[in-house]
Every structure is written in structure tokens, then in C-alpha cells.
Amino acid sequence: MSSNTWKQAAEAARNKSTAMGKQGSESVAATGNDFLHTPVMRAALPFINGGLSGMVATTVIQPVDMIKVRLQLAGEGVAAGPKPTPLSVTRDILAQGKVLDLYTGLSAGLLRQAVYTTARLGFFDTFMKGLAARAQDKGRQVSFAERAGAGLAAGGIAAFVGNPADLALIRMQSDGLKPLAERRNYKSVVDALSSIVRAEGVTALWAGAAPTVVRAMSLNLGQLAFFSEAKARLRDGTAWSPQSQTLAASAIAGFFASFLSLPFDFVKTRLQKQQRGPDGRLPYRGMSDCFVKVARQEGITRFYRGFGTYYVRIAPHAMVTLIVVDYLGWLTK
Numbered sequence: 001m002s003s004n005t006w007k008q009a010a011e012a013a014r015n016k017s018t019a020m021g022k023q024g025s026e027s028v029a030a031t032g033n034d035f036l037h038t039p040v041m042r043a044a045l046p047f048i049n050g051g052l053s054g055m056v057a058t059t060v061i062q063p064v065d066m067i068k069v070r071l072q073l074a075g076e077g078v079a080a081g082p083k084p085t086p087l088s089v090t091r092d093i094l095a096q097g098k099v100l101d102l103y104t105g106l107s108a109g110l111l112r113q114a115v116y117t118t119a120r121l122g123f124f125d126t127f128m129k130g131l132a133a134r135a136q137d138k139g140r141q142v143s144f145a146e147r148a149g150a151g152l153a154a155g156g157i158a159a160f161v162g163n164p165a166d167l168a169l170i171r172m173q174s175d176g177l178k179p180l181a182e183r184r185n186y187k188s189v190v191d192a193l194s195s196i197v198r199a200e201g202v203t204a205l206w207a208g209a210a211p212t213v214v215r216a217m218s219l220n221l222g223q224l225a226f227f228s229e230a231k232a233r234l235r236d237g238t239a240w241s242p243q244s245q246t247l248a249a250s251a252i253a254g255f256f257a258s259f260l261s262l263p264f265d266f267v268k269t270r271l272q273k274q275q276r277g278p279d280g281r282l283p284y285r286g287m288s289d290c291f292v293k294v295a296r297q298e299g300i301t302r303f304y305r306g307f308g309t310y311y312v313r314i315a316p317h318a319m320v321t322l323i324v325v326d327y328l329g330w331l332t333k
Contacts, residue, residue, distance in 0.1 A: 036332055043126075045329075045332050046121060046122040046124075046125035046126060046329075047118045047119070047121070047122030048118070048122075049121070049325050049328035049329055049332065050117050050118050050119075050120065050121025050122045050125070050325055051113060051114050051117055051118030051121075051122075052324070052328060053117070053121070053320070053321045053322075053324035053325035053328060054113035054114075054116070054117025054118070054121070054321050055110050055113045055114060055117070056320060056321075056324050057113075057316075057317045057318075057320035057321040057324065058106075058109045058110060058112075058113045058317070059106070059110070060316070060317075060320055061313055061316055061317045061320070062102070062103050062105070062106050062109055063102035063103065064309065064312055064313040064316075065109065065173075065313050066093070066101075066102050066103070066104060066105065066173055067086050067089050067090055067093075067102075067309055068306055068309045068310055068313050069170060069173045069174060069269055070084075070089045070092075070093070070173070070174075070177065071084055071086065071089055071305060071306035071309055072265075072266050072269045072270070072305065072306060073174055073177060073269065073270070073273055074089070083305075086306070086308070086309045090102075093176070096176065097176075101176070104172055104173055104175075104176065105168075105169045105172035105173045105189075107188050107189040107190075108165055108166075108168040108169035108172050108189035108192060109169050111165040111168070111189050112162050112165035112166050112169055114165075115158075115161055115162040115165055116158045116159065116161070116162030116165070116166070116216075117158070117321065118158075119154070119157060119158035119161055119162065120154045120155050120157075120158035120159075120216070120220060120224075121154075121224075121321075121325055122154075123153070123154035123157055123158065124150055124151060124154035124220070124224050127150035127153060127154060128142070128147070128150055128228070131146045131147075131150060141232075144225065144229050147224070147225040147228045147229055148221055148225040150224070150225070151217075151220040151221050151223070151224040151225040151228075152217045152220060152221055152225075154220055154224065155213075155216035155217040155218075155219060155220030155221070155224075156213050156216060156217045158216060159209075159212045159213045159215070159216030159217070160206075160209060160212075160213055163205065163206050163208070163209045163212050163213075164193060164205035164206070165189065165193075166208075166212055166268075166272070167196065167204075167205055167206075167207055167208065167272045168186075168189050168192040168193050168196070169189075170208075170268075170269055170272040170273055171184070171186065171192055171196065171272070171273070172186050172189070172192050174273045193205065200275075207271060207272055207274075208267075208268050208271035208272040208287075210286065210287045211264050211265075211267045211268040211271060211287045211290075212268045212272075214264045214287070215261050215264030215265050215267075215268050216261075218257075218260040218261040218264055219257045219260065219261035219265075219314070220257075221256075221257075221260060222253060222255075222256035222257030222258070222259065222260040222261060223253045223254070223256070223257035223314075223318050223322075224253070226249075226252055226253045226256045226257070227249050227250055227252070227253035227318070227322055230248070230249035230252045230253060231245055231246065231249040234248060234249055246322065246323055246326050247319065247323070249322075250315075250318050250319040250322040250323060251315060251319060253318055253322070254311065254314050254315025254316070254317075254318040254319060255311065255315065257314050257315075257318055258307065258310050258311040258314040258315065259307075261314075262303065262304055262307060262310050263291075263303040263304070265310070266294075266302070266303050266305070267287055267290045267291060267294070267303075270283075270284065270290050270294070271284055271286075271287065271290055
């Protein structure tokens, strides 16, 4: 056989192998694509993408959240006295331990995102798809009121389901404020949850549920409704790239989410941190009692203490969450 014949045979074999490889990869891609488009996966993807995006954001923002909680608990029941700052709180935390102490409660934070953000973004996306289909049938756009209603409903449902993880997070982050003899030194979120159930009963896992739900509804109104509205306005009114629109809309949403939800977040933190005293009584009887006592004893402006820190925690968290969920939605569309 001549050398040319050998070359032709080798070339044909190589082309056949390449074609088979392409067919194999295309087959795998098609199989994966078909799986993503099954009815079950289409329904589940908003929840999966929401949970993953929230967990990524929480890992990035956890130190800021730790500082925010300590600021809200400082000077409880006292109107006067020194006012802590984010820098002074950070110095105190570092002086007591090490840098990783800023990540105290991360396991609880991740569990909370796995439950709360999975539910709120999943439900919001599901609600918005239904509203968009109904609006399209009527030849109109989804209104801001409908976006707000979807955000409120998604936030309320998700917050109630995720309250135990949220409670564990607050207990773990506030434990370091107690005298050494009174600290629980929770090892993980599982340890915190089981300790709370043993000492206070299962219903204690829903302590502070009312302000948690109201806080989540106000935060979602600010975050999801304003993000969706701002993105729609930027898409129609600017020539910006989709990435720039998402970034700007998430920054706008972060501000409104912070402003609307901080008073409820403050009360939620106080209620979830409280434990019975020697007389068996709790400092606050409920959300309304907490609002009244704080306003009377500490002043009305106390509800907005640490707004800058809260915004630095909420806005980047919202931006990371919304950008990641947008990207995951694009990958799995």
C-alpha cells in the first residue's frame, strides 16, 4: 500500500473519530438540556437557583451581618451611654478571639439561605411567571402593585418557614456578648437548634416570627419588587448592557430594602436574642411591646442605629444574590 493511501486512511479514521466525539458531546449536552426542560426541573430550578445564590451571598457578607447584630444588641434598655460604631464592634470581636470569629453563625446563615432564600426567590419567580402570563393574555405589562404583591407573599411564606434557622443565627452571634459563665458556646447550627428545643421547647424556634415575617415582607418589597421594576425601566429607557442594568437595579433595590426593613430587623433581633430572666419573665412580650419599650427607653432613632452597616450588609447581599440568580437563570434557561 502506498504512503498516500496510508495517509488517506489515517485522515479518514481521524475525521470519523472527531465526528463520533462531536456526536457524543452533543448527545450528552442534549440529554442535559432535555433534563433541564422537564416539567419537574422547570418548576424546581427557580428554587434551586435562589438557594445557591443566597448561600454564595451569605458567605461573602457574613462578617458584616455579625457586626450588624452586635450593633443592634449594644446598649439594650439604655438611652444614654457610649455609642458603638462598626469599627469599635469589629475591634472588640477581634480582641476577644480571632478573625474567624466574624464568621460565627455561618452554618446557621447558610441553612437559613438554603431554606429562606430558596423559598422566597423560588416563590417570587413562580408568582411572577403566572402574573406575566396573565398580563400577556390581557395585552399589558405586569404592574408595580403586582410585583409588590408577589414580593410580599414570597417573603412572608419564606420567612415563616426559615424562622428556626434565623433564630439559631441570632443566638450564635449574640452568645459572645454574655458573661463567660452564661455562654452556650454553640458548636454548629444543629447544636444551637437542639439546645434551644431542649431548654425552651419546639415552639421557641418560632420566637420573633411575627417581626421576622413582617421584616421579610418589607425587605422583599424593597428588594424584589423594586429590582424587578427598576430593571424593567432601565431595559426600556436605557441602552445599557444587561449586566449594567442588573447591577444598577440591584443597588436601587438594596437601598429600598434596607430603609423599609431595618426597624423590623431591629425588633426581630431583640426578640430572638431574649431569654427568660431569674423571675421567669421575658424582657418583651411581643413585637408591639418591643417597639414601645425601645422607643420609650432608648429613643425612636434607635431603630435606625447602624443603618450604614445594615445597608452595607443588605445592598451587596442583594446585589450578589440577584446577579448570581440572574446568571444561573441564564445558564439553565
